[in-house]
Amino acid sequence: MQKYDLLIVGAGISGLSSAYHIKSENPDLNICVLDKGSTYAQGNTAKSAAAFRDVFTSETNYKLASSSISFYKDVQRKGFNLGMHFNGYLFLMDKDNLNSPAVRKLLNKVKSKIISREEISELGIRTNPDPDAASIMNLRNIEGGLVGENCGIMEPDLLASFYVTKLENMGVEFRFNTNVERLSIAPRNKLNFPGEPFIWQDKVIESVETSKGDVFADQFLLATDVWTNDLLRPLGIDAFTQPKKVQVFQVQSEEISKMMTRKVTGEEDLFPFTILPSPTIDLRPDPKSKMFWVSYVEGIGRGFSLEENPTADEDYYSNNLYTVLREYVPAFSNSRIRSSWAGFYSMNNMDGTYVFERHMNLSVVNGSSGSGIMKADAAGMVAAALFSGKQSTRLYGGLEINVADLGLSKRKVDQETLII
Ligand SMILES: Cc1cc2nc3c(=O)[nH]c(=O)nc-3n(C[C@H](O)[C@H](O)[C@H](O)COP(=O)(O)OP(=O)(O)OC[C@H]3O[C@@H](n4cnc5c(N)ncnc54)[C@H](O)[C@@H]3O)c2cc1C
Known part of the structure; x- marks a missing residue:
């Protein structure tokens, strides 16, 4: 039975960027990115207008978007075309x-x-x-x-292929045409009694049931955007997005x-x-x-x-x-x-920004709320910090962000006052 260190479900821009930052920080991890699509970025990433802006009054939105734009700009300057146009x-x-x-x-x-x-x-x-x-x-x-003026449009498929090229070079495995039907919960320490897990047992996600059989891992990350509720609801976990x-x-x-x-x-x-x-x-x-x-x-x-x-x-x-x-x-x-x-759009109707949550050995990146391309690189960095249990992370360009600020229980995201 093959077991990964980390299984990422969702090869859209959020899953790809998360995989890139987690693998960059943990080169020895055996990571697989799995998607029901026939290749990467076939979900909402493929539908995107992929406009980007740093024009946000909310400091959180500004940090996530401006750091990602700086990163993309540098990627493009170094020769990987992302189709960026600074037309404003x-x-x-x-x-x-x-x-x-x-x-x-x-x-x-x-x-x-x-x-x-x-x-x-x-x-x-x-x-x-x-x-x-x-x-x-x-x-x-x-x-x-x-x-x-530090705003414009780009090509989401080119951005996705940038991350995929890096991930393939780093040895990350991809599995496509594989639909995750269910996340399977098991006791952390199995007693092998019928009816496990009991309410008093510590629980973990042990595997995912897919259209092509069970896939096992030590850690899981869901980057399944609008489909996240379908996977979390049976576990009694609320994704807080619509x-x-x-x-x-x-x-x-x-x-x-x-x-x-x-x-x-x-x-x-x-x-x-x-x-x-x-x-x-x-x-x-x-x-x-x-x-x-x-x-x-x-x-x-x-x-x-x-x-x-x-x-x-x-x-x-x-x-x-x-x-x-x-x-x-x-x-x-x-x-x-x-x-x-x-x-x-995977809408977080509280403040319109990504939500990063951790439950047991499961990290969840969700709620990109219509700005997932322009914030994707920062989202991947926050996901990597969440995965590693870090309290904060330094985004590209040096701005720092607290992981808990983007979670649910201690959420601290300032409201956007320029509402469009
Ligand atoms: C019309 C439109 C216009 C947009 N315009 C902009 C814009 O101008 N600027 C901007 O920044 N953002 C824009 N967005 C938002 C942006 O496209 C999204 O925020 C971003 O693409 C979300 O990426 P993701 O990886 O989270 O989700 P997705 O790209 O949807 O990826 C999720 C992946 O999970 C996979 N998956 C889901 N469930 C399962 C399962 N059970 N088993 C296996 N795989 C599964 C899906 O196949 C999919 O590939 C727009 C979105 C839309 C729809």
Whole structure:
């Protein structure tokens, strides 16, 4: 019977980064990363818009994202292309938001600037939508824009393949097409009596039952994102996260391709990742196809539920997103949907940041809440510290973070005040 020192379930970006940092710190460990997909990064990592930003008022979010961005930047500078473009994040704002303390704080904290209504118009965005449409749809006039300059977009599959290349070189094993059906609990010290484990026995996870037989390990790490509840609930452990469906529509028009080369920051002529004032629909430029990926994270009205093969609903785009878009961005008026897809955010509804928990010999990395790509490297470092029982860890670039602050019982994550 083969037994690993550590079995990581989930070969998405969180599992890969965790494996990378754990193996880097513990080169002698025999680690296996296992996934139900046919290869790595086929879950929500594959669905991601992979935009990144350090524009966060919350110190925790800032630490996780800014350290990961610095790491990715260095990886790319050393020759491993991650498809990073520093085209900026443009938050379009009404008067109240633009003059808010949160924006003043950000201007002092991160590399950022304000752009005027005139500059926004030059991008092809209408700052004053039609008054009748605005009144019906609660649209706000745009007073200005906050541009995060250490922000942009990247390719999640390239980031995943960076970690996989490193992991393969370090001797980490991968097992694909293997679905974990159950985590099996056993007593730490077996008496071999029927009915074990008894309530008075110390328990551990002994193995996982998979579609291809049982797999044994001393330690386990779950990086199963929105599927984490399915594995923890039978054990009586609450993951404290909920799946939220997010749809993406790739939209094309001649006018949209012309907009693509208008810029607000960076060396490249590339449109920024842009967020409308309300509803906060986001526009992600795709430089290869010269189309926008349009998306919106719906709060009240979209329930928490999980589908195995989610699809996007084009009527949702036409009746909801398009009606708003054509008011703010005339280039969308004659546009067409070229493709669409959907995935899920693993939402931690307390503060919208990763949750790291340890139960027995099981570590759990969960709740990336729609920002798992931009925070993945830091998440892997925190997971490595959790695995090793360290109280804190120094993230890439030197910022320190307490592991317990990101757990549940002693959680200490400051609230984000720039909510988009
Ligand atoms: C539409 C969309 C847009 C997004 N945009 C952004 C963005 O702009 N910026 C950003 O930073 N983040 C974004 N995100 C979020 C980001 O993609 C996620 O936070 C991140 O990919 C989560 O990575 P993960 O490894 O935790 O999860 P996943 O990539 O989902 O990986 C989990 C893995 O676990 C495996 N698994 C689950 N259960 C089992 C089981 N029982 N047995 C075996 N294997 C199992 C799955 O197959 C999967 O491969 C977006 C997400 C979506 C859906």
